[in-house]
Amino acid sequence: MDNKKFHAICIEIEKGKWMKVSLFNRKERIYKVEIIVLLKQVPATESFIGIADDGISIKTEDIKWVINPYDEFAVEEALRIKSAHGGTVTIISTGPEKSVETIRTALAMGADKGILIKNPEADKCDGLGTARILAAALKNIKFDLIIAGQRAVDDDNFQVGTALSEFLSIPNISLVEKEEIVDGKIKCYRTVEGGTVVLEAPLPILFTTQKGLNEPRYASLPGIMKAKRKPMDIKSLSDIGIDASEIGEPMVKIVAMKLPAERKGGKIIKGDSAGSIAAELVKVLYEEAKVI
Amino acid sequence: MSNGVIAITEQSEGVLRKVACEALSEGKRIAENMGCSLTAVVLGSGMENVSDEPGKYGADKIIVVDNKALSEYMTDAYTNVIAEIVNKENPSVLILGASSQGKDLSARLSARLNAPLAMDCVAVRIEDGNVIATRPMYGGKILTDVKLQGKPQIVAVRPNAMSIAESSGAGAIEKLDIDAGKTDLIFVEKQLDTGKVELTEADVVVSGGRGMGGADFSVIEELAELMGGAVGASRSAVDEGWRSVSDQVGQTGKVVSPNLYIACGISGAIQHLAGMSTSKVIVAINKDAEAPVFSNADYGIVGDLFEYIPLITEEIKKLKAG
Numbered sequence: 001m002d003n004k005k006f007h008a009i010c011i012e013i014e015k016g017k018w019m020k021v022s023l024f025n026r027k028e029r030i031y032k033v034e035i036i037v038l039l040k041q042v043p044a045t046e047s048f049i050g051i052a053d054d055g056i057s058i059k060t061e062d063i064k065w066v067i068n069p070y071d072e073f074a075v076e077e078a079l080r081i082k083s084a085h086g087g088t089v090t091i092i093s094t095g096p097e098k099s100v101e102t103i104r105t106a107l108a109m110g111a112d113k114g115i116l117i118k119n120p121e122a123d124k125c126d127g128l129g130t131a132r133i134l135a136a137a138l139k140n141i142k143f144d145l146i147i148a149g150q151r152a153v154d155d156d157n158f159q160v161g162t163a164l165s166e167f168l169s170i171p172n173i174s175l176v177e178k179e180e181i182v183d184g185k186i187k188c189y190r191t192v193e194g195g196t197v198v199l200e201a202p203l204p205i206l207f208t209t210q211k212g213l214n215e216p217r218y219a220s221l222p223g224i225m226k227a228k229r230k231p232m233d234i235k236s237l238s239d240i241g242i243d244a245s246e247i248g249e250p251m252v253k254i255v256a257m258k259l260p261a262e263r264k265g266g267k268i269i270k271g272d273s274a275g276s277i278a279a280e281l282v283k284v285l286y287e288e289a290k291v292i
Numbered sequence: 293m294s295n296g297v298i299a300i301t302e303q304s305e306g307v308l309r310k311v312a313c314e315a316l317s318e319g320k321r322i323a324e325n326m327g328c329s330l331t332a333v334v335l336g337s338g339m340e341n342v343s344d345e346p347g348k349y350g351a352d353k354i355i356v357v358d359n360k361a362l363s364e365y366m367t368d369a370y371t372n373v374i375a376e377i378v379n380k381e382n383p384s385v386l387i388l389g390a391s392s393q394g395k396d397l398s399a400r401l402s403a404r405l406n407a408p409l410a411m412d413c414v415a416v417r418i419e420d421g422n423v424i425a426t427r428p429m430y431g432g433k434i435l436t437d438v439k440l441q442g443k444p445q446i447v448a449v450r451p452n453a454m455s456i457a458e459s460s461g462a463g464a465i466e467k468l469d470i471d472a473g474k475t476d477l478i479f480v481e482k483q484l485d486t487g488k489v490e491l492t493e494a495d496v497v498v499s500g501g502r503g504m505g506g507a508d509f510s511v512i513e514e515l516a517e518l519m520g521g522a523v524g525a526s527r528s529a530v531d532e533g534w535r536s537v538s539d540q541v542g543q544t545g546k547v548v549s550p551n552l553y554i555a556c557g558i559s560g561a562i563q564h565l566a567g568m569s570t571s572k573v574i575v576a577i578n579k580d581a582e583a584p585v586f587s588n589a590d591y592g593i594v595g596d597l598f599e600y601i602p603l604i605t606e607e608i609k610k611l612k613a614g
Contacts, residue, residue, distance in 0.1 A: 045543045045563045049433040058434065069544050127409065128402060153543055155429050157411050158390075159399040162367075166403035171368055171476040174396040177537070187480065191538060192392045193304070193492070195484035197364070201477050211544060212537035249441075251408035255424065256437040260569050266576065266586040269593050277593055278603035281575065282611060284591060289573045291552040292496075292519065292608060 070149025107227035108219030127159035135167035165206035311389030320350035337363035347463020361472035372473035390448035431543030431566035496521030503557015542567035560585025
C-alpha cells in the first residue's frame with residue numbers, strides 16, 4: 001500500500017466512516033445498478049396553454065418549463081436505488097437545446113451525469129421517432145435499469161418509454177408504484193384499474209413511474225453548485241449516428257389543434273332554502289341535463 | 293388499402309370490460325366507413341363466456357387464443373401473440389381501449405409493428421383511408437387532431453369517450469393456437485377490489501377536494517354509491533393523505549369523462565379542470581362563490597357541501613323511488 005492510500009484510509013477512520021467502507025464490501029453491495037433516467041422538459045402544469053398562429057403548435061412565450069412531473073419520480077427512484085445498491089444515475093433527454101436546464105435540475109437533485117441529444121425539430125418528431133433517437137444514444141451505454149415517466153404531461157402519449165424498451169429488446173413494466181431489487185431481479189407493483197399487479201423480471205428492464213412511487217426531493221443549494229461541475233454530454237443526431245432522414249417522416253402528424261368547448265358557465269341554482277335548492281338541482285339534472 | 297379492422301378486447305374476471313365494448317363499437321363504425329370487416333381478438337385462458345360476446349357489437353369474426361400464458365395480461369406474451377395475428381391478418385386499423393393494459397400494449401405494439409399510434413382518442417374519423425384521431429394533450433387543455441400514416445394504424449380509445457352500439461355481426465369464432473414466444477415477465481400476484489367502480493369508466497363521478505376538511509368522505513361516498521358511480525379526489529385531498537393516489541382526478545392523475553361530474557369543495561385549479569373538462573355535465577358545490585370551478589361547471593350551488601350533499605342524496609332517493 002502506498003502512502004497516499006494509507007493516508008486516505010486513516011482519514012476515513014478518523015471521520016468515523018469505517019463502518020461505511022466495510023458495509024460497501026458486503027455481498028448485496030456488489031450488485032451495483034447502472035441506471036438511466038429518461039427526462040423531458042415540459043410546460044409546468046399550472047401553465048395556460050394557447051394555440052400558436054400556425055394552428056398546429058402551442059404558444060411558447062410565457063411558459064415556465066420544468067421537468068415532467070412523472071420523470072421527477074423517476075429521478076428520485078433512481079437516486080434511492082443508487083443509495084441502496086451503489087451505481088450511477090445517468091439522465092438522458094432529447095429535444096431542443098434548452099432541455100439542458102432540466103437535466104441540470106436532475107443533476108442538482110443528485111444524478112451523476114447528463115446526456116442531451118439535440119433535436120431542434122423535436123416537436124415534429126412522433127413518439128416512435130423519439131424512442132429511436134434514445135435507442136441509438138443508448139446503443140453503446142451499459143445499463144441495468146431504465147426508468148421513465150409513465151407519460152409526459154405535454155403530449156400525454158404514454159409511448160416513448162415502452163417503445164424504447166422494444167427497440168432495446170428488454171422487458172418493460174408500466175405504472176409502477178413500488179419496486180424492489182434483489183439479486184439482479186426486480187419486483188414491480190404495477191397499478192391497474194381497481195388494484196395492483198405484482199410482476200417480476202430479470203434486469204435489465206425499463207419501468208415507468210406512477211404517482212405514489214416516492215416523494216421527489218428538492219435540489220439543495222450545494223446540489224445546485226455541484227451540478228455545474230457534473231459531466232454533461234451534448235450531442236447532435238449525427239454524433240449518435242442518426243441521419244435525420246433515417247428517422248423518416250413522422251407517422252403521426254398533428255393536423256389541427258383546438259381549445260375544448262367552453263362551458264356556458266355555471267348556472268347557479270338558487271332557492272328559498274337548502275332543501276329547495278337541492279331539489280331544484282336534482283330536477284334539472286333529471287329533466288334538463290338528463291344525466292340521472 | 294383496406295384489409296379490415298381488428299379490435300383487441302379486454303376482460304376483467306371473465307367479463308368484457310366496458311372500454312372493450314366501446315372499442316368494438318367504434319371499430320365497427322370505422323369498418324363500416326371503410327367498407328371492410330371487423331375482427332375481434334380475445335386472448336386469455338379458459339374464457340368460453342367471453343368468446344362470442346364481441347359478436348354483439350358487430351364483430352364479423354372472433355379470433356380466440358386460449359393459452360395458459362395469456363391468463364394474466366403480460367406485455368411480452370400479449371405483444372408476441374398479437375403481432376403474429378396482425379402479420380397474418382394485415383389489418384388497416386387496430387383499435388383497443390386505452391386502459392392501463394391498452395396503453396402499455398398499444399405502445400409496445402407500435403414499436404414492434406413500426407405502426408403509428410394515437411393514444412387516448414376521444415373521436416375518430418377516416419379521411420382518404422387514413423385515421424384522423426382527436427386526442428387531448430396538455431392534460432386536456434388542448435384537443436389535437438392527429439393524422440396517422442402507415443399500417444396498421446393503432447387507435448387507443450379513451451374510456452367513456454365512444455358510445456356503445458349493439459349491432460349484429462356473424463361473430464364466427466376462429467380458434468388459433470399461437471405460442472406466447474420468448475417472455476421475461478413473471479406474474480407474482482394481484483390484489484383487485486372488483487366491487488369498486490373504476491373511476492375512468494364510471495358514468496357518475498363525485499369528487500372531493502380541500503373543502504372536505506378531512507379523510508371522512510362518507511357523504512360523497514354515499515351519493516356516488518347511490519348513483520352507481522365512483523369517488524374521485526383533487527390533488528390537495530390526495531396530498532393531504534385523505535384519499536389514495538388512484539382516486540386523483542387531474543393532469544397528474546386520472547382523466548375522467550363521465551356523464552355527470554360533481555365537484556365538492558374543489559376550487560378548480562387548472563390541473564384539476566383539465567382532468568374532468570370532457571365530462572358531459574359538471575356540477576360544482578363550493579362555499580366560495582368566486583371559485584374558478586363555477587365558471588367551468590354547468591350547474592353550481594354556493595354553499596356548504598356537508599349541508600347540500602345529504603339533501604341531494606335524499607332527493608335522488610325520492611326520484612328513484614318514485
